[in-house]
Amino acid sequence: MSDRDAGGRGDATGEEAGEPAADNPPVRRVSDWDAERLRGLAGEHETPLYVQDLDRVRENCERLLAAFPDADVRYAVKAHTGRAVLEAVRDAGLDAECASAGEVDRALAAGFDGSRLHYTAVNPPARDLDYVAGVAEAEPELTVTVGAVDALDRLAERGYDGRVCVRVNPGVGAGHHKKVTTGGAAKFGIPYDRAAEATRDAAGRFDVVGLHAHAGSGIDPDQLDSHRELVARMGELARDLSEPSDRDGDDPRDADPIDLEYVDVGGGFGVPYEEDAPALDLPAVAEATREAVAPLPAGVDLAIEPGRYVVADAGVLLTRVNTVKPTPDETVVGVDAGMTDLLRPAMYDAYHPIRNLGGASGEPPVAEREATPVTVAGPICETGDTLGRNRALADPSRGDLLAVGVAGAYGYEMASQYNSRPRPAEVALDDGRAAVTRRRETLGDLTTVEREADRDRTDRPEGDR
Numbered sequence: 001m002s003d004r005d006a007g008g009r010g011d012a013t014g015e016e017a018g019e020p021a022a023d024n025p026p027v028r029r030v031s032d033w034d035a036e037r038l039r040g041l042a043g044e045h046e047t048p049l050y051v052q053d054l055d056r057v058r059e060n061c062e063r064l065l066a067a068f069p070d071a072d073v074r075y076a077v078k079a080h081t082g083r084a085v086l087e088a089v090r091d092a093g094l095d096a097e098c099a100s101a102g103e104v105d106r107a108l109a110a111g112f113d114g115s116r117l118h119y120t121a122v123n124p125p126a127r128d129l130d131y132v133a134g135v136a137e138a139e140p141e142l143t144v145t146v147g148a149v150d151a152l153d154r155l156a157e158r159g160y161d162g163r164v165c166v167r168v169n170p171g172v173g174a175g176h177h178k179k180v181t182t183g184g185a186a187k188f189g190i191p192y193d194r195a196a197e198a199t200r201d202a203a204g205r206f207d208v209v210g211l212h213a214h215a216g217s218g219i220d221p222d223q224l225d226s227h228r229e230l231v232a233r234m235g236e237l238a239r240d241l242s243e244p245s246d247r248d249g250d251d252p253r254d255a256d257p258i259d260l261e262y263v264d265v266g267g268g269f270g271v272p273y274e275e276d277a278p279a280l281d282l283p284a285v286a287e288a289t290r291e292a293v294a295p296l297p298a299g300v301d302l303a304i305e306p307g308r309y310v311v312a313d314a315g316v317l318l319t320r321v322n323t324v325k326p327t328p329d330e331t332v333v334g335v336d337a338g339m340t341d342l343l344r345p346a347m348y349d350a351y352h353p354i355r356n357l358g359g360a361s362g363e364p365p366v367a368e369r370e371a372t373p374v375t376v377a378g379p380i381c382e383t384g385d386t387l388g389r390n391r392a393l394a395d396p397s398r399g400d401l402l403a404v405g406v407a408g409a410y411g412y413e414m415a416s417q418y419n420s421r422p423r424p425a426e427v428a429l430d431d432g433r434a435a436v437t438r439r440r441e442t443l444g445d446l447t448t449v450e451r452e453a454d455r456d457r458t459d460r461p462e463g464d465r
Ligand SMILES: Cc1ncc(COP(=O)(O)O)c(C=O)c1O
Pocket: 076, 079, 097, 120, 180, 182, 214, 216, 217, 218, 219, 266, 267, 268, 269, 305, 306, 307, 308, 309
């Protein structure tokens, strides 16, 4: 559905499909960031501080569009919902895939119109369905992706009879951790062997425009077989549905082929977190995807919905060393960012590269320091609150600035206020210029909703409290 030219992508990237320009490398490492610049930003805005480079976001969009020139590319908004990022992605010509009413709301505010909005409803709360059904009245081109018959019924109850995409559980999954492997997880999608029937049923009530499946998040090069298998299954299902059904029954609709617009094979394209890990060969993945899905019925497009790939290596988290504690087992480097700022290491044992940018007063430049194995730990009262273990960092000292790399996806998004810690600030770089895109939360922000509730409570007569 994207109108990429209208979206601002302009003419093509000037490259052959699948061949990134030399100045658009497939990965940006934490060592590639300008240390001086990052030290300056941390000095000005304090830490913890996320820095998100919009130019890099644009490059990642371009690389995806070049590798998949014939596909609809939808950005999975959940990876980074910041307004500036959404606007950059919109201008690059991608659609928006949204996981909640809140994400739809953000995408609308960032200028995505209904034709570029895809709401993926997973056990959707009533409030979300009410909201989206309301949006669809004004934006009938919006598509709702649904992975359960109950959700279809609940949409119909709200008078929704618009565009629907059926989410299928392909029975095959992939991802960097079992907690993010969605294909095969019963929670997601209609089981593959029931999907054709459910789709034909849905076509009697809605405008069924697509099929959808998503293997999981963080698919790395050695999981491509699972990706291929998922894609092949989806191609097969699309071919099946484009044929008239041979179901028994009197309902004449049974005989109709389903007029699909697209097969969405999800996102999940991994990025390398370790400094020396290879980047995904995106053109090769695109080629394998096209081959596995083929032949798609005439008029049916391929769609993908990457999140991490768009934003991950465009972001770093800056944090300041406040403690250096040698112990008999290890040296602990205490910093002011923790699992409330970047949850991934605590939640998935995820690896993020960490670089010492130096800056401690009276200490030599980091290039002159010896590498020391340390554990980097945050301020949260949880043993799991570490950003990295056994990391060889240029001998850290109190006052040094650390850059935690590849933090642009699922970083700020998963931040919390646990331990009553205000969420960090974020600065975006746009054509080299820096601007605050999320202000640092204050202690006052921590109690806003509580104070409002308190006012209500104390306004009530004593007997009602
Ligand atoms: C339905 C759906 N689409 C797209 C994505 C984006 O995944 P990723 O950020 O790994 O590309 C996700 C997250 O796993 C998802 O659940």
